[in-house]
Amino acid sequence: MFSETIELRGHIIDSLILPKVLDQILTHGANFKISEINIGKKRADQSFARIEVSAETSEGLDELVLRLRQHGAEVIERGNAQLAGAPADGVFPRDFYVTTNQQTFVRIGGNEVEVRPAMINSAIAVDRRKNSARAVKFFDVNKGDEIVVGHQGVHVVPVQRSTTHTDLFQFINTIIDADEPKAAIIRELGEELRRVRTAKGKIAIVAGPAIVRTGAGQHLARLIEAGYVDRLFAGNSFAAHDVERALFGTSLGMNPDLAVTRGGHENYLRAINTIREAGGITGAVHQKLLTRGVMYACVCHHVDIVLTGAIRDEGPIPGVTTDVIEAQKVMREKLADVTHVMLLATVQHSLAVASMLAPTTKTVCVDIDPSAVERAVEHQPLQSIGLVTDVEPFLRELSDYVSESSVQE
Amino acid sequence: MFSETIELRGHIIDSLILPKVLDQILTHGANFKISEINIGKKRADQSFARIEVSAETSEGLDELVLRLRQHGAEVIERGNAQLAGAPADGVFPRDFYVTTNQQTFVRIGGNEVEVRPAMINSAIAVDRRKNSARAVKFFDVNKGDEIVVGHQGVHVVPVQRSTTHTDLFQFINTIIDADEPKAAIIRELGEELRRVRTAKGKIAIVAGPAIVRTGAGQHLARLIEAGYVDRLFAGNSFAAHDVERALFGTSLGMNPDLAVTRGGHENYLRAINTIREAGGITGAVHQKLLTRGVMYACVCHHVDIVLTGAIRDEGPIPGVTTDVIEAQKVMREKLADVTHVMLLATVQHSLAVASMLAPTTKTVCVDIDPSAVERAVEHQPLQSIGLVTDVEPFLRELSDYVSESSVQE
Amino acid sequence: MFSETIELRGHIIDSLILPKVLDQILTHGANFKISEINIGKKRADQSFARIEVSAETSEGLDELVLRLRQHGAEVIERGNAQLAGAPADGVFPRDFYVTTNQQTFVRIGGNEVEVRPAMINSAIAVDRRKNSARAVKFFDVNKGDEIVVGHQGVHVVPVQRSTTHTDLFQFINTIIDADEPKAAIIRELGEELRRVRTAKGKIAIVAGPAIVRTGAGQHLARLIEAGYVDRLFAGNSFAAHDVERALFGTSLGMNPDLAVTRGGHENYLRAINTIREAGGITGAVHQKLLTRGVMYACVCHHVDIVLTGAIRDEGPIPGVTTDVIEAQKVMREKLADVTHVMLLATVQHSLAVASMLAPTTKTVCVDIDPSAVERAVEHQPLQSIGLVTDVEPFLRELSDYVSESSVQE
Amino acid sequence: MFSETIELRGHIIDSLILPKVLDQILTHGANFKISEINIGKKRADQSFARIEVSAETSEGLDELVLRLRQHGAEVIERGNAQLAGAPADGVFPRDFYVTTNQQTFVRIGGNEVEVRPAMINSAIAVDRRKNSARAVKFFDVNKGDEIVVGHQGVHVVPVQRSTTHTDLFQFINTIIDADEPKAAIIRELGEELRRVRTAKGKIAIVAGPAIVRTGAGQHLARLIEAGYVDRLFAGNSFAAHDVERALFGTSLGMNPDLAVTRGGHENYLRAINTIREAGGITGAVHQKLLTRGVMYACVCHHVDIVLTGAIRDEGPIPGVTTDVIEAQKVMREKLADVTHVMLLATVQHSLAVASMLAPTTKTVCVDIDPSAVERAVEHQPLQSIGLVTDVEPFLRELSDYVSESSVQE
Numbered sequence A, B, C, D: 001m002f003s004e005t006i007e008l009r010g011h012i013i014d015s016l017i018l019p020k021v022l023d024q025i026l027t028h029g030a031n032f033k034i035s036e037i038n039i040g041k042k043r044a045d046q047s048f049a050r051i052e053v054s055a056e057t058s059e060g061l062d063e064l065v066l067r068l069r070q071h072g073a074e075v076i077e078r079g080n081a082q083l084a085g086a087p088a089d090g091v092f093p094r095d096f097y098v099t100t101n102q103q104t105f106v107r108i109g110g111n112e113v114e115v116r117p118a119m120i121n122s123a124i125a126v127d128r129r130k131n132s133a134r135a136v137k138f139f140d141v142n143k144g145d146e147i148v149v150g151h152q153g154v155h156v157v158p159v160q161r162s163t164t165h166t167d168l169f170q171f172i173n174t175i176i177d178a179d180e181p182k183a184a185i186i187r188e189l190g191e192e193l194r195r196v197r198t199a200k201g202k203i204a205i206v207a208g209p210a211i212v213r214t215g216a217g218q219h220l221a222r223l224i225e226a227g228y229v230d231r232l233f234a235g236n237s238f239a240a241h242d243v244e245r246a247l248f249g250t251s252l253g254m255n256p257d258l259a260v261t262r263g264g265h266e267n268y269l270r271a272i273n274t275i276r277e278a279g280g281i282t283g284a285v286h287q288k289l290l291t292r293g294v295m296y297a298c299v300c301h302h303v304d305i306v307l308t309g310a311i312r313d314e315g316p317i318p319g320v321t322t323d324v325i326e327a328q329k330v331m332r333e334k335l336a337d338v339t340h341v342m343l344l345a346t347v348q349h350s351l352a353v354a355s356m357l358a359p360t361t362k363t364v365c366v367d368i369d370p371s372a373v374e375r376a377v378e379h380q381p382l383q384s385i386g387l388v389t390d391v392e393p394f395l396r397e398l399s400d401y402v403s404e405s406s407v408q409e
Helices: A017-027 A058-070 A168-172 A183-198 A217-225 A236-248 A266-278 A281-286 A294-300 A324-335 A347-354 A370-377 A391-408 B017-027 B058-070 B168-172 B183-198 B217-225 B236-248 B266-278 B281-286 B294-300 B324-335 B347-354 B370-377 B391-408 C017-027 C058-070 C168-172 C183-198 C217-225 C236-248 C266-278 C281-286 C294-300 C324-335 C347-354 C370-377 C391-408 D017-027 D058-070 D168-172 D183-198 D217-225 D236-248 D266-278 D281-286 D294-300 D324-335 D347-354 D370-377 D391-408
Strands: A002-010 A031-038 A047-055 A082-085 A103-108 A111-114 A123-127 A132-136 A146-149 A154-157 A203-207 A231-235 A304-308 A340-344 A362-367 A384-388 B002-010 B031-038 B047-055 B082-085 B103-108 B111-114 B123-127 B132-136 B146-149 B154-157 B203-207 B231-235 B304-308 B340-344 B362-367 B384-388 C002-010 C031-038 C047-055 C082-085 C103-108 C111-114 C123-127 C132-136 C146-149 C154-157 C203-207 C231-235 C304-308 C340-344 C362-367 C384-388 D002-010 D031-038 D047-055 D082-085 D103-108 D111-114 D123-127 D132-136 D146-149 D154-157 D203-207 D231-235 D304-308 D340-344 D362-367 D384-388
Touching: A002 A017, A002 A058, A017 A031, A017 A047, A017 A058, A047 A058, A058 A154, A103 A123, A111 A132, A168 A183, A168 A384, A183 A203, A183 A340, A183 A384, A183 A391, A203 A217, A203 A347, A217 A294, A217 A391, A231 A236, A231 A324, A231 A347, A236 A266, A236 A281, A236 A294, A236 A304, A266 A281, A281 A294, A294 A304, A304 A324, A324 A347, A340 A347, A340 A391, A347 A362, A347 A370, A362 A370, A362 A391, A370 A384, A370 C370, A391 B391, B002 B017, B002 B058, B017 B031, B017 B047, B017 B058, B047 B058, B058 B154, B103 B123, B111 B132, B168 B183, B168 B384, B183 B203, B183 B340, B183 B384, B183 B391, B203 B217, B203 B347, B217 B294, B217 B391, B231 B236, B231 B324, B231 B347, B236 B266, B236 B281, B236 B294, B236 B304, B266 B281, B281 B294, B294 B304, B304 B324, B324 B347, B340 B347, B340 B391, B347 B362, B347 B370, B362 B370, B362 B391, B370 B384, B370 D370, C002 C017, C002 C058, C017 C031, C017 C047, C017 C058, C047 C058, C058 C154, C103 C123, C111 C132, C168 C183, C168 C384, C183 C203, C183 C340, C183 C384, C183 C391, C203 C217, C203 C347, C217 C294, C217 C391, C231 C236, C231 C324, C231 C347, C236 C266, C236 C281, C236 C294, C236 C304, C266 C281, C281 C294, C294 C304, C304 C324, C324 C347, C340 C347, C340 C391, C347 C362, C347 C370, C362 C370, C362 C391, C370 C384, C391 D391, D002 D017, D002 D058, D017 D031, D017 D047, D017 D058, D047 D058, D058 D154, D103 D123, D111 D132, D168 D183, D168 D384, D183 D203, D183 D340, D183 D384, D183 D391, D203 D217, D203 D347, D217 D294, D217 D391, D231 D236, D231 D324, D231 D347, D236 D266, D236 D281, D236 D294, D236 D304, D266 D281, D281 D294, D294 D304, D304 D324, D324 D347, D340 D347, D340 D391, D347 D362, D347 D370, D362 D370, D362 D391, D370 D384
Parallel strands: A203 A231, A203 A340, A231 A304, A340 A362, A362 A384, B203 B231, B203 B340, B231 B304, B340 B362, B362 B384, C203 C231, C203 C340, C231 C304, C340 C362, C362 C384, D203 D231, D203 D340, D231 D304, D340 D362, D362 D384
Antiparallel strands: A002 A047, A031 A047, A082 A146, A103 A111, A103 A154, A123 A132, A123 A146, B002 B047, B031 B047, B082 B146, B103 B111, B103 B154, B123 B132, B123 B146, C002 C047, C031 C047, C082 C146, C103 C111, C103 C154, C123 C132, C123 C146, D002 D047, D031 D047, D082 D146, D103 D111, D103 D154, D123 D132, D123 D146
16 A cells, blocks of 8 residues: 555635545545544634545555645645656646646745646746746747646645635525526626726626627627726627627628518628728727727727637638637736636637636626536636526626616715 | 329418428329419419329328328318217227317318317317317217218318518517527517507416526516416416515525525425415415415406416415316316417426417417427417527516506507 | 534535535524534544534524534434424424435434435424324325424434445446446446346336337337336326337337328327227237337336326326326335336426435436436435436447346356 | 519429518518419429519619529529629628529629539639639638629529439438437438448548547547548547547546546646647657547548637647638638538537538538537538437447448448
8 A cells, every 4th residue: 555645724624625635535446544633613714634645556646646636735745846848849748737727836946836827727837047837838838948747846725715705706606597586696796896897807708799699789888888898808700790780780680670580691791891891890990980889899998809710700800810829828818817707608718718717717607508607617616606598688787787886876 | 093183272382381282292202293273473362273192002192181181282072071989988089180280170061160179189079960170189078979080071271471561470480599689579579468458369378487486476477467467377386486485585495686595495395385274375365475476466466377287296286286187178278268378488388388279379488498499389380489588587678668668658 | 692502423524514514504604613523534434523503693593503404413402303283184384394305313202213204395294103204295294293393303314425436326426418428337327227136126217208209119128128127107198109109100200210200199199099999008908909119018027107197198098197196196105115216318207206216216317408417316416327318329228238248147 | 663573493382492582572571473483293393483573662672682582583684793803802892792502603794604612601703714703701802803793693593302212311301309219310321321432422520529528439430440531620629539538548537438537638638748749640640659549540541631720729739720711711622522521519610611511512410409400400401411419329320330231242
């Protein structure tokens, strides 16, 4: 039998850290002995546990300890993180450490250094001179960069349950199903948006075409006009739908006031053509071709627009980043200082953005498809709220709420 | 080769009757020769076609002609319908004719008699003395009743496209998907409801528990109070949810103002217990135990309540018809004079009701699940509108619209 | 501040009992102080915790302690359960205790008595002379029966994680999604079925019409013939589909060998008529009218058939219990000794059966709709496996596996 | 009133051309008079109709006639197509004609020229010297290119129903739902694949990651080895999943033989790293690092691999076209000679490919999500079959069928 000793600290019981660690040990077919445990007597107290883990093979133990570290376990013997040089541009050394969605520290030269920015499913590049560490993707790494390998010296700190009730996201932190009430949550989200705006937080919207198609574009535009949106992430098709609606009053040829199909993709393509001729969205606004809609509101209110491409795109609209790797770089940069993100009616885009968020970014996902909501919020435990509903009434109510409460100020 | 001659009359091209007939012939591997055709030159004109159908076997031809009749074909040689006595109570004679969802006539003693009431998937019982025919289910038939067998002498008249644009249901007649706009349709439905109320039509609501759970019960109650509902069809669980909400403010223990689970099924069971103790819903209203909610509004505004049971039910609430065959009889009777039916957020109940509707009953189905909507409206061609959306905002908007327009009157 | 002391015993950390209890306390806005804790050092060791819970109101504390009891907490001061007489037939006394899906004990005359049979969402009736307690539904109770009120003297024992790996259901205990591999699980289930048959366990199948429609009836029949099914629970429509398939080779008129629609509900209604004329399924088998299919296999292999009704039913087939309350009584009785239940492609029926299972019944649910699977297994924690897949290949593979392994015996 | 005369030719009734034309006229609020009609008497005969269409405004009539042309109507007065030069690179002239999913001809210099290649939602560029026309996307057009504007001189020929029964796709041409039988269709598809291979048709597979995740990769590899696949279209993630499975036996860390999660994205990222280090998939095969799986089979059997990128991608794997516009160009080129395409378990990719297909390409779509299937096949009327099912058993059965029948050859 091979064994190693791990330690856990914090709200290890009510934040489920200790149970998850024991579960991992059992699932791996290993054994444990709790050599010391000290449970906080009151809610605010921290707890502590020291556990001796034993497994039948050295490899099995190593694999297991890696998992336990990902749940916040610290290994007693504190070595520095092991580093290896990237063998080529865009290639990590074998056995590179893969990050989780948690706050992470690496021990370099005897000091614990926080990995910043943090991002899930990345490697960790260390700059020993600057005593810094950052999460890196394949495209970030150059030959010779020092990358953490193995898991020694890596320490993960799971998001822990706050001990107060003031945090809406920890309090709700669930998915509201199709047959559950949403009115109260939407009001609470309205309150949260107001707090964020006052506190100078940064709010990003990730917007799918269904917003325009269902007629909710006007409500999103109102949120923008009222100053509740700092960044807009969308695909080429969202922008094209919005422009079609603004120019022709239709959405894929469908007139929202009558719901009768007239002409399918025609107006959609003509809208794109108009923007291409005008040199882009900003150009079309300045030439007074585009005088309404979400994109118009973004231009007028200086909201950063981050448009990215997909293989189904028509056009594209000028300004869309068509190279997906370039797009990831831009998105990551534009998400770095975002404190709150709303993922609205767009599965692919939501998943892309969700995978780039810092572990502490508050996340709201709204979609009529329950599995889309589930996948979008799964990596933001204790930080996310999902709503399974039609995006149009959601945006209408949210926008009504913040407008009314603004008036009352 | 065996052959028979059929005739088609009416708007046989734009109502798709002729294309469907030719399609059936081809699908059955048979052949056709159009011996006479006279296409209406203008929109309002009727058309006529006489077609000689030929197939390789006599049985194949017979089977095919049966299908063609179901699409409205008339067979030249006009015999009376063939009748046979039911061999026992609740048993049809072999080879009984099975009805479609269309207006149907049978030839008795040389006269065409309309089958009334009409209902899909039934047999036809004929009363020769009264010169009448009606659709019958297994439970309707007694030994010796005369039932139509084969398909000779049966003539079906498909719903044909109206030649004017005034009918909302023919004009829209589609399913509005999750990502399509609903606001305009909801307004049109509001207008339709007002017209129906004025014209003394009968409006039935088929209501699922999600109405209460999402907090839409108050909006349905407003529709009832404003006189827009004549009948309410629901299951035991809808009533129990509504009463739980009225008595405890919760829904399966969930408080709609906060969305925090407290106690699961407890309040639900206590609500049922309270109603059982009071002897039923009307009793509970009279004893002032029940003072709000949908059931309360129904009692106060004399809306017929038709509650039926299912094997998942708790209770039941007194007044629920727990025998499903008895329930079908009651439902059928209470649907007989209904002109408009709204199927709201309840798959099983909606399908049950939809299968009992006359071919001309206007139908609206609202559900967040697209396949539920599709199945509920498929038997009401040219008479139905489906909306894939959250039932709460739908009912809120509809109820707001009819309230506002009432005020303006 | 009001306070009470609770105790927890068993695998309270890795079976998540302690974390859930602390979570409930926090969610209720209450406070805790752990006055004693003793964590099992090794996997097989039991743990113990004594916790002082305090809340601002007496009612809030009482409500909270009720919840904690439902998670297995025992209250120090050990009184007998409080009893009250039922005020009328079918009515519980106010404040009746509502059962959970866990093993439950009540203290009567100083002794702890297990509630048997146990069932979720029921009241508890006590027979003091026999020193026994049982879960009762509304329809079970007669005026004067002694029912547990409040929660004093009630002790719940949550299912705890086993300390060995031999239990497939605890080991897997999850939902296998549409895009996840199922082959290995199906083999393990096959092994489990063989063990159950050898150990004289009782296997119940809850079967939906999609089994017949997809052509999987033959595979279910093979399972029956091989002795792997003791009870079959289904609706009228399952039986009717199966008989239609057996008599006409079609399913709602569709021929599975060609997938071309011929005649919709006609054959379905004729099949029902044939069985009605024969006096029922057994009669039809004895008269050699019915010579294949699932129902035929059940009759030949003496499998108990429990058929229940719904408001959408045609017919019904003789033998169907059409009163839903009667049906519940029959189902409950026929489920009492079942050790394993497979819920196959039928949402409503699965939920009805799932709500009647003892907490220890092993449950497998197979459906192509993820939300159906989720709802069906949610009440059997640590005892259930869900598979999101097409039921036809599932039954084919399972049936192939047990056939092959039988041959090799 | 403004009026114009149109003509229809072919199987205008059973291919629904005449009914759709009349429906469009009515929907647009216009009027018609059938001045001449000649219905084919037998199945193989062609029909003809001349219809005078009248509308209240000149614009309304023009808009309507455009729609009628898209359904195959020819306008009597036969002018040449009108052309205008592209005002800039990547910009079409205003009022450019937008193509449908049908075979299309344009009249140039008095001659009808077929648009080749044809593609939906494109403009038409004309080369008058070469007397040729082709469908062009924004990225295809250069300043000054001659583009068709308006709809004069454009003639569309809808796919018409064949008069024989030999075509599987016309015979089935439907979506097989989750609860419908698939075995017979899968055998028919197997037969079709054999015919295509013999006839030197080109078969393309569009593959989603669920193929690998469900364990169906081996079955797809068998199809490739047996020579049934000419092109493979997939995203970066399909390739990465396949390589992870080949190198580590896992899929997102999940081991298909046991369904226990081990390590999430780790192996996925390591697999990508390995391929990046090897310089690509072909490199990895040659270096004997990659020795199994779908990508391996493609390399060994010279199947064209077309890999494209999306914003959620990790890596990418070398060889992936990360620019989405470049990717569209490659896909279009590689689809040009494809006769049959199978869209397997991938919504986004399927929709992208479906929008690039020629109107005559036979299409099969398999997905467990009904709405994905519906959207993927909607543009290939009379040419497509959809199956709502789990992709693993589908590919297993198909691959078993063609293997067995190959053995019997």
